[in-house]
Amino acid sequence: MGGxxxxxxxxxxxxxxxxxxxxxxxxxxxxxxxxxxxxxLLYQREYETKRIPQEKRHPLxxxxxxxSESLIRTGKIVKRGRPSSNEKTADPPKKRRQQMSQVRxxxxxxxxxxxxxPEVKNPxxxxxxxxxxxRTNIRCIKCNVNLCxxxxxxxFLQFHKAI
Numbered sequence: 001m002g003g004x005x006x007x008x009x010x011x012x013x014x015x016x017x018x019x020x021x022x023x024x025x026x027x028x029x030x031x032x033x034x035x036x037x038x039x040x041l042l043y044q045r046e047y048e049t050k051r052i053p054q055e056k057r058h059p060l061x062x063x064x065x066x067x068s069e070s071l072i073r074t075g076k077i078v079k080r081g082r083p084s085s086n087e088k089t090a091d092p093p094k095k096r097r098q099q100m101s102q103v104r105x106x107x108x109x110x111x112x113x114x115x116x117x118p119e120v121k122n123p124x125x126x127x128x129x130x131x132x133x134x135r136t137n138i139r140c141i142k143c144n145v146n147l148c149x150x151x152x153x154x155x156f157l158q159f160h161k162a163i
Contacts, residue, residue: 011030011034014033015033036063040063043058043063070106070108070109073106103144104145105143110143110160111161121146124136125137128147129148132153136149140156143159
């Protein structure tokens, strides 16, 4: 008696704040908190078995932020650039053809080995693997980045493997 178990201690550190009269909202967010904390404990145990130093591990808050960021960004395309204005000028400047920019996916999404398939798309863009300067029209369906896939370079495979 009088002792607090580890799960309750971790839950009290970074609880998701929910102010709702509906009881099931509190239950759902409590379960999400418990799942994240249990995942962090498994993460810590795995790193202990691999004998990775404590400095290279994520603390609980950083782990929670990484999980939330990867959940938020999966399946969404981030629009980049200046916002367009509704004002139309009499003589708009000539636009140069700009290359489409591609956002590199998070490492969690990139290395999960689920649903990464090559697809042929029409515009030939530069390969997004670091160190490759080739142009290709093959892209990953899940990551939405162009990668070389031919007899000389297999950037597609190298991009989706841990380095």
